[in-house]
Amino acid sequence: MEHNLYTILGVSHTASAQEVKLAYKRLALKYHPDRNQGNARAEELFKIVNAAYQILSNPGKRARYDLKLQYLQEQRQTIQQHQPYHNPRYRQTREPASVSERHYQNIPRRDERRFARKDLYITAGFFAIMIVFSLLLKVTMDYITGEDKYKTALTYIEDGKYSSAHSLLTDAIYFRPKHADAYLTRASIEMHVYENYRSAVEDLNQVIALQEKPSAEAYLMRGKCLAKLTQYKQAESDFGQALSLDSTLHVAQLDRGEVRLFYLKKYGPAIADFSAFLVHSHKGESWANALTFRGFGYYKTGDYAASEKDYRRVLQADNNNGRVFYLLGRTELEQAQPDSACAHFNEAYRLGYSAALLELRANCR
Incomplete structure (x- = not known):
């Protein structure tokens, strides 16, 4: 199995x-x-x-x-469908030809005729026209082929055939090396499906270089990938660039706040990012994450009352969130509320958040 x-x-x-x-x-x-x-x-x-x-x-x-x-x-x-088939029994070779089968003939040399200068110019002009025509034909055919493969890849993505779509996008880029949309779409597959963040960053670098006005989406995606690759300063910069290009891209505020909070230890700016995001978000998983992260930011700055308030708002919407019960318990310990803290540690452990067990052993009897 x-x-x-x-x-x-x-x-x-x-x-x-x-x-x-x-x-x-x-x-x-x-x-x-x-x-x-x-x-x-x-x-x-x-x-x-x-x-x-x-x-x-x-x-x-x-x-x-x-x-x-x-x-x-x-x-x-x-891989199973394309396994090579090799079997010595099917190899057929012919014995070398005998001497009697080989024919060596002396080819008589033809009389050479000198080209006149006019003939030379005509021949050169003809070949130049053929070369230019061939190049134009190749450029046109490459454009058509690349665009066709790109559009086919989009239909494959709609059907969930990401492997086939990725191969088609690679072909599209081969025929059209400056196809920014193909790079962007392939980067999305590498990022969200394969989780190959390094390859996604390489494609997004191409997108930003090729676009006359790089899109906020490209910077946002690259920032997410850089964060996964632990390049947090560069990720923070990309999230900021995305927001400067599109101030309505509020998810960039959430992502930048997370990088600032957990990895750059910039608690004040992180809290500001989460607060700005929450102005435009009022429910859902991202809303709950923003409140939880802001509560943790308040906890790190010593504002335990504000931290507790954010955690309780999350629990009002989802009372099965073991992690938030655990964080609320830690905040209550800092406020000298051991009984309430222990009750919340116990609830967190009951909901499967195993880290609460250490707090129960250390602080609750």
Whole structure:
């Protein structure tokens, strides 16, 4: 059986969120360190099960993971269909020709005739015209072929055939090396499907170089990839460039705030980014993330009351968020509210956020 996150939890690819959650709880109880003290294998399995649940319980991460599984399956099928066939029994060779079959003839030399200067000019002009015509024909055919492959790739993407679309986009770029849209589309596949961020950055560099006025989308995508490659200063710069080109691209504020908060330790500017994003967002996963991140930013700056307020707003919308219960407990500890903090650590652990166990052991009796 293929080893993947679904087989780790023992559920099918079509399992519902509730089935995934029940399977995780069963395995988490089975391999929990408290039940298997001294058992290193059980501890490792507990970590694996927890990591699998973190992906499959998140709709966005699960969708990207399913796309990766689909891509790998397509790659295996392609390799199986193109296995080379070699069998010595089918190799047929002919014995070398005998001496009697070989014919050597003396080719008589023809009389050479000198070209007149006029003939030379006419011949040169004819070949020049043919060369120019051939070049124009090649440029035209390359343009048509490149555009056709690009448009076909777009239809493949709509059908979820990302591997085939990627190959067609590569062909389109071969025929039209300055096709900025083809580079941008291929970068999107490399970024969101294959998670090959380095290749995506190379394509996005081409997009920005080729576009007369580089788009905010190109800078936003490159900033996301640079953040994944731990190039945080460059990522911050790209997010800022995206916002300068399109002030309505509010997701860039969320992304830049995240880089500033967690990696550059610029807590004040990060809080400002999250606050600007929240002016235009009032619900959904991005809204919850912005509130959670801003709450953590307030926590790092010592503004515990503001931090607690943001965490409680998230929990009003989603009371199954174990991570936020955990963060709220830490904020309450800083405000000398141990009873409330312990209750929230316990709730976080009940919801599967294992890091809360350390706080329970250290601060709660």
